[in-house]
Amino acid sequence: MGQHWLLSSKVKDMSLLDIAELTENQAFEYFCVQRWGSADNQICPQCGVIDSHYSRKNRRQWRCKHCDRYFSVTTNTVWADRKxxxxxxxxxLFLFTSSPNGISASDLSRKAGVAYKTAWVFCHKLREAIYRSTDEAKYTGEIHIDGGHFGGKPRSGRFRNKAKPEAIADKIKLGKTQRAKRSRSSMANLARKKRNRRIVMVLREVVPGYGGVRTRCFLSRAEDEATARLIADQCIEPGSLVRTDESSAYISYAADFIHQTVEHSKEYSTLEGVNNNQAESYFSRLRRSEYGVFHRMMARYMIDYANEMAWREDHRRESEEQRLRDLLAKSTSIGLARWWRGYWQGIRRRNERLCSEC
Ligand SMILES: [Zn+2]
Incomplete structure (x- = not known):
């Protein structure tokens, strides 16, 4: 068996030490080269002319030779008005891209020596860049789909929850069809779960022998037929091979696709090799980041975290610098941040971006 990709020397083409050794000017040039492909020529964000524009060196700005507009390397990007x-x-950026399961804003704020809110907004601008540059071309070939429940984790409270003998006796008396009365704390937990629990639906285009290559996710309140249909119509080319578990949500897929199922109550893969393990592998990463890194994901921002993990899954076999460049390119090519610009001034995204409302 070959060496694991993450242990190979190819992956280690950039480290924190390399960034620490850069001067401020070199870091600035790195941004210029990533945005415009060269440190000498710039593209005016107003008129789009590529030229060596008039430089205002002290302010790290340029004046366009054609339309006289002043601009900088962060003009019209998510980093506009940066401090x-x-x-x-x-x-x-490097700390963000090199963490396999994500990095929390509080961790980042301590490591980089910035305020918590700065780190929080920075990370969310990156998540917005990932979200808004999603490849929307329809998926073909082999596709794995599944839904996973996230958020709304019950709290255990002060006591260990051991079933009391009276409660067990009650359950036996009531039988399977009737439920024993819930305690006040379990009622509160149920309400919390209903309020905060969401379904992350994931689609992965799979190349046999390699794994998932493209991933899209959607937020929903239920893993039902309507949601599954909506996603299929939006993302899958008719005639593709779609693999799911035995959930009844995917019952209508047989009409348009080659639909194969695996019965998860019995096995993870059939003898013929039918499975949706690439979807499960995505959930594994999202679950680890929820439990181990972020600890809590608000329903309002859950889709942003889900998309971040999709990006991490799709770029898992790239080197450190390739990942950093990819994210830098995304964050400088989508224009101004829509959801995070003005956060400091009190502007907040109110809706939670469910797939039925997008
Ligand atoms: Zn111009």
Whole structure:
């Protein structure tokens, strides 16, 4: 068996030390090269002319030779109006891209020496860049689909929850069809679960022998037929091979696709090799990040975290610098941040972006 990709030397083409050794000017040039492909020519964000525009070196700005507009390397990107130095931004970007299961804003704020809110908004701008540059071309070939429940984890309270003998006797007396009366704490837990629990639906285009290559996710309140249909119509080319578990939500897929199912109550893969393990592998990463890194995901922002993990899954076999470059390219090509610009001034995204409302 070959060496694991993450242990190979190819993956280690950039480290935190490399960024620490850069000067502020070199970090600035890194941004310029990533955005415009060169440190000498710039593209005016107003008129789009590529030229060596008039430089205002002290302010790290240019004046367009054609339309006279002043601009900088972050104009019209999610980093517009930034206050952080370029070196620190690269440092935070690297910490974000090199963490396999994500990094929490509080951890980032301590490592980079910035305020918690700065780290929080920075990470969410990156998540927005990932979200808004999703490849929307329809999926073909082999596709794995599944839904996973996230958020709304019950709290255990002060006592260990051991079933009391009276409660067990009650259950036996009532039989399977009737439920024993819930305690006040379990009622509160049920309400919390109903309020905060959401379904993350995931689709992965799979190349046999390699694994998932493209991933899209959607947020929903239930894993039902309507949601499954909506996602299929939006994302899958008719005639593709779709693999799911035995859930009744996917019952209508047989009409348009080659639909194969695996019965998860019995097995993870059939003898013929039918499975949806690439969807499960995505959930494994999202579950680990929920439990081990973020601890709590608000329903309002859950889709942003889900998309971040989709990006991590799709770029799992890239080197450190390739991942950083990819995210830098995404964050400088989608224009201004829609959901996070003005966060400091009190502007907040109110809706939670369910797939039925998008
Ligand atoms: Zn111009």
């Amino acid at each position: 952080l130095p370029f070196k620190k931004m690269l440092f935070i």
